[in-house]
Amino acid sequence: MSVAKPAKRKLSSVLRFAGVLAGVFVIGATASAVFAQDPTDPTDPRSVPTGAPLTQAKDFARTPAEDEIWQLYQDDKLLTARRKVEALLKDNDDSIVGHFVFAQILRRAEGNLPKAMQQMGKARELYEREYKPTVINLESTPWLLHREILYAAQMIAGELERHEYQLQLLDYHDSLYDPRLTAEHAWPLMLLGRYDEARKYAQKAAESSDEFQRSLGRNAMCAIEGEAGTREQRFTACLSAYDDAADRARGDDPFARPDEVTSVTVHAYNAALAAMTALRPDEAERLAQAGATRIEFTPANPWRLLVRLYTDQGRMDEAVQALREMQAWRRKMPPHLREQVRAETDVAFATVLLIAGETKTGLEVVDRAIANPDRRGLTSSSKEQALGAHALLRRALRQTHAEVEAERAVWSGTAESARITRDAAQRRLHDWADAERIRGVLNDDDRLVASFRMYVAGGLEPVPSWLIGDLVPILGAGVSAVVLDMVRDAEDDAALDPYYDAFAAEIAIHRGKRKDALKLANQALDTLPEFEALLRARVAAIAGEAAMGLGQDQAALEFLATAMQRDAGVIRRRGLALPAKIQSDASGPVAKRVLELLDDSPRFELDDNAAGFTITLSGTGRQLELCLLEPAGGVLGCASTPPEPDPDDPATQPTGATTGITPELDDNDYASMTAEAFHARAFAMPVGLSNIDLGSLDGTATISDEANRERMQGLLDRVKSESE
Structure with missing residues (x-):
């Protein structure tokens, strides 16, 4: 005699609509292919009605300490919650809630994914040993907490690039709970190269009666078409996902937090890059800018895309402004998302530095990106x-x-x-x-x-x-x-x-x-x-x-x-030399030495009797101006002798000079400074970085300051809690 399988537990609407799995990508000649999961997901206890997993089952005994850390996490007091949860686990290492919350703090506040997975695994082990969950006994267990543990664990597995394990967790979840995580299966399947299976899950989700699953399904189809290398199909799929998200976002509370709004930015990011696939740069810019008008917790930084678009198009003033906005956006992200795309952010900055001729700083930035690669769990491309x-x-x-x-x-x-x-x-x-x-x-x-x-x-x-x-x-x-x-x-x-x-x-x-x-x-x-x-x-x-x-x-x-x-x-x-001649009406020993240096420059093949580019040198003494003219006579760029450097400011010293108390610069030094300024101006695109502190565009220092402020806030929370 057959036994009917009990219906799976239904999840509340709060949970069903709390998160979005969104594909984010930058591809081909614009940037790397990236598909990122939106961090606003049901793994966050704050997306659950207060105390729901703790009070959902009458026989789930809890301690005041567990209630306290749960509330602290809901209130976003992460550092205080971390201190409290460590104390809780020191006294009671069998606390399911303690390991669950600790894992969430490690993931969201610190980006420590390996340790977060360890703690989440411990929470799951304790729960399943205690309650032995099956479809038959769910009524008598705190099933919602278990469901949250499984969802959180598969999210961390994905971020750690353990996609086979992620699929195992998703399948186990679906064997117990409704709604099934249909669209969520498409992501790891796609990353494993199992595109036909991924399409089936995405298509099924797109046809679901559940609005959340439909959104994920559309987005997954956008991601899969990107990986398949299609063009118009990809743009159509990604634009459809964006239009759907933008339409749903019209109902958002204008005063909602970034983790409470409908995810639109990631869809705009996807659609912008799909527009580039279809060679529609104006549409790509429009969509990226639409994503930039919102602040959402996502690694899909629309300003990073705009930096690349503007750079490729030679719109360098706008690229520099987008660099500022790119770093400002990243500073607003939670720690685990800041670190998710740190290398991609560095590479966008280094690319602008290459065009600007700031090669020394550019090498430092790209070296850092390679030494500290992004985790690729949220991206379609591999680390390699x-x-x-x-x-x-x-x-x-x-x-x-x-x-x-x-x-x-x-x-x-x-x-x-x-x-x-x-x-x-x-x-x-x-x-x-x-x-x-x-x-x-x-x-x-x-x-x-x-x-x-x-x-x-x-x-x-x-x-x-x-x-x-x-x-x-x-x-x-x-x-x-x-x-x-x-x-x-x-x-x-x-x-x-x-x-x-x-x-x-x-x-x-x-x-x-x-x-x-x-x-x-x-x-x-x-x-x-x-x-x-x-x-x-x-x-x-x-x-x-x-x-x-x-x-x-x-x-x-x-x-x-x-x-x-x-x-x-x-x-x-490209290591080329321009055929050129010199026209000089300058006088003095500095001008004479400048002419000698230009004659030896690897950037010019000088011949006063041949047609070509023209270098003009004018001025007297230590006040000279060099200009480069195109063959038709148009001015390509000019540079003047820099002012006398401040001996106490290393930034104003000529290359190779010592700082501090130095002898007065001689004519050779001024000639060298003039030649260097001329080459810097003539053979790099004018980006407008010369009067800008490059550290202000780097973002590392300011983000470090942000982290310090977060730690200070945690200390203040601690002092406040101890004084109450």
Whole structure:
């Protein structure tokens, strides 16, 4: 005789609508593919009616200490709750509530996921040993607490990238409780590469009568289409998820906390990047800005996306402003979310520094990102993909820094020049190591092809469009050509042809086939979208290099001038030298020495009798001005001799100078300062960072201050509680 299985317990509407599993991604040439879970989830005891898990079953004995820590956590007094829960567990290590709350504090307040999982596992072990939950005995057990433990445990498992274990927890949950976590299954299945299964769960959730599951299902479909490499399908799915979320958000309380509102920002972030997949940058910007108008607890920082969009488009003033907002947004996040995307934030900052020519600071920032990688539990890309992308950026920064150092060697002293020469050998070793890391990540055909496809997930992430060409010398021209053929076969949109013509030109110039490179670069420049400002500058530089090698001097000058107008730093990043002549009406020993330094600069091939760029030098004594003019006569940039440095301020010292009490600077020093200022202005895009403290854009110090304030608040809570 068969036995009917009891109905599963229903969850309250408060719990069902408390959280959103949302996919967040930045892909292809814009940033890394990321799918992030919204932290506003039912694992937070504050989303449960006060005392619900503790009072839900009459036979669940609890202590006053357990009630106290529960209330402290609900009141967001995390540091005080941590101190109290540690004392509770010291006296009673069998407290289920104690281990559960401790795990939540470790996850949300400290981002210590391994220890949080350990504590949550202990809570689950104690509960299941005590109550032995089955579908038959749920009525007599505090089932809601167990349900919360399972949900929290699967969330932590996902953040720890233990996706098989996450699926086991989800299946166990669904064997006991309703509503089933249908959409939640799609996430780990997708990350495990089981796309067909993920689609089935996502589609089933999207057709659910439960509003929450429908939202998650739509979002999961958006994520899956991104991983599948589709374009219009992805944009349609992601825009649908955003429109649905935005519509539901109209009913939000305007005074609600960030963890109490409908999640819209992550959907806007998804849809913005899907718009880039469909080559709709205006729509991408609109959606990202829509996400930036709200403050939600999510790692989907819309300002980070805007930094990349503005940088790619050469809108550097707006990129710098977005950098400020990016760090301000991150400071408002809970600790576990701040740390979730710290490396991605650093990489966005380092990318701007590369364009600005601030290579020393850029290397420090990207080194930090690689040394402290983000956890990828909330992202679709693996840690290896991100580290490969970061290594590519670091290699570009290091090679650009080497060009800066080669310039400095001209006007530095003998000892400094010798150091620069020694460092060059060390740089080559580091470049080799980063190249090996990148080749290791791309030791997979699908990942290799995806890295060359524009704005799709699955390859190195994040790599901007104008940096993808750096893969050619790493992989080799032969391998790159084969991959490019595979990419062209995979695409059916003619709008992408100019991108792949640009990459083909890169391969041709690397092979020394200048005619092919010039033809392909011309072809690409005819139809490349105007919003790809930095990529167009790179292609123009390739065309100029090819034309110069073919003896087509006039065409070469036009291409190089175009590249300089869009992104002056591309000349330095590619290690090129501009054909130029000098016009000087300056006088004095400083001017004479400046002319000697310019003659030795690796950025110029001087010939007073040839057509080309023009360097003008004017002024007298120690007050000189250098300007770089394009062949048509337009001014590309000017720099004046810096004022005499303050001996007590290291920031104003010329490169290589000692600080403190120093001898008065001589004419050679002023000539060096003038040449350095000129190269910094002429061969980097004007970003407006020269008068800005870079530390203010870094965010590390301010976020550290925020953490200190949180700790201080905890101490104040402790003093207050002890005085009452």
